[in-house]
Amino acid sequence: MSYHQKILLIQLRRIGDVLLCTPALRALRVNFPKSYVAFLVEKESSDLMAKNPYLDEVIVLKRGKYRNPFYFLKKLWQIRKKRFDLVIDFLGIPRSAYISFLSGAKRRIGYDLPLRRFFYNIIVKRDRTPKYAAAHKLEALRPLGIEDLDVKLDFFISDEAKAFSESFFLKNEVDQNNLVVSLSPTSRRHFRRWPLKRFARLADWLILNFKATVVLVWGPGEREVVEEVKNLMKEKPIISWETENLFQLGGILRGCDLHMGNDNGTKHIAVAMGKPNITIYGPQDPVSWTYPDFSRHKFLKKRVDCPDCDKIKHKCTKLSCLDLISVEDVQKVFLQLLKELKKTTEKRFAEKIEHLTVD
Template identity: 30%
Template sequence: LTTPAISALHRGFPEAAITVVARPWVAALLEANEDITDVWEVDERNRLKFLAVAARMRRQRFDLGILFPNSFASALLLALGGVRRRIGYDRDGRRFLLTDRIVVTDEILKVHQVEYYLNIVGQVCDIKNSPRRLVLNVLPTEREWMSAFLQTQGVGETELLVGLNPGAHYGNAKRWFPERFAAVARYCAQHYGAKIVITGSQYEAEIAREVAARAEIPVLNLSGQLTLRQLAPLIARCSVYITNDCGSMHIAAALGVPL
């Protein structure tokens, strides 16, 4: 959801080198982003690695830091890294770590997350005509690998492929019922001749197995078996992706796959 803001920043500073520091799972999705010069991984739970990233920042002497996360740790990292100008929302007790503090208003808390992030970049460049489309680039080699893999699983290049993602990070509150995913899978297979693939993380393997069993048709269950860089070309291959509100939904939206 930060990619429209990163694109706006790149347009505002076309000659600047843009380095994104992110958790490993986010960093993987940004690797092929043409608006980004470099991607560094960080995990605030590992103190030594956290400090190592801060030391690396000091050596680079960054002029500007845009804080998309609201966390205290993200602001601390930029301060320890010696970033000269640090812009972010004034919240979570991190006011003293910011050079440019953005007031958190009732209005900004009601906007879509994409607008929330764009508002930060808007402090340093014009965002008025910036596209709001999410950005995720899938490399040709990744598409070719996924096509070959699917063929080994009995899915031809021209066959209709429907993706199901029955899990959700925050549990049952954001989940459609497994039996309904199963019913959709069965309908698509019987009425459209579609092949069905189920995706999800390793933590969602149980619900994926339940959907597969309830569907009572052959399905390809890949829950917990793919990296995010492998998941992206799989979703791109789908004719439609049926999912709960989760990270995979945003991947599909960025790739223009019907949801």
């Protein structure tokens, strides 16, 4: 294994994409303990790496300034001045491929993708076997002689975020002796949104049958969504406080016992905080986005004969794959999850759910 003095990792885009790189980052640090490691990320997801102990630096790009050539050239010049000798592009879109090529690094690792492969000089052939996305990202380390199978996600939150969370649960008088469930009915993609009426019915069922505290979590621009779910309910949920950063969202999820909701960034943060979860999927592949411990992480997915689904999902208005998932379907998976958690989870949580009926 060659020694690399300065390493740049690239992963732009959203919350889930960035969190799914953390197993590879951890493995890289174990194998290169003395290297200087930097991570290039967009501002919206930069909190996820800000306190990661395996990094020496986080370089932030502002997505809204991409069309400004002066801003982009300035960032490229800043990257070149750091004289990285190795770049690993975990994303492989044209923008990340350009940055890799123009970074000045002698060794550039990237995936075997059409056209973009020419911007790298070390090509990784992707294993097309369906697997968790974090495992695919670990494949990018194979040219370095690193074979690591640990796909646990990392998100290190601040003490301030922990205090924020404790204050939230205290002021809302949440009884931590009862089950606390975070519910995320939001998504920026319409084809990932299960109907809000069904979320409302599910939340009512959790409260009535399990005396659960249901926390409706949301992010920027999503307050109206959780307000609508609350208005559709007969019981009273708690709407999470507005969060200033991803640390605070992580703190709230950390204070819950399990998470349920759409396939979105919040789900990945809940996984990184060690929470069992149930995810409702539309057209996307559950295997790629579900943590591979199916005793703690479950999903619902309806198979629909929809030709060229991946190409048309952004314009799809029917979304039979989501519509076919009933509230009763989710309830059955929840009961199954409770049953399995009783056997496998930590003592405190096991005691909390021991009295709940799962038959």
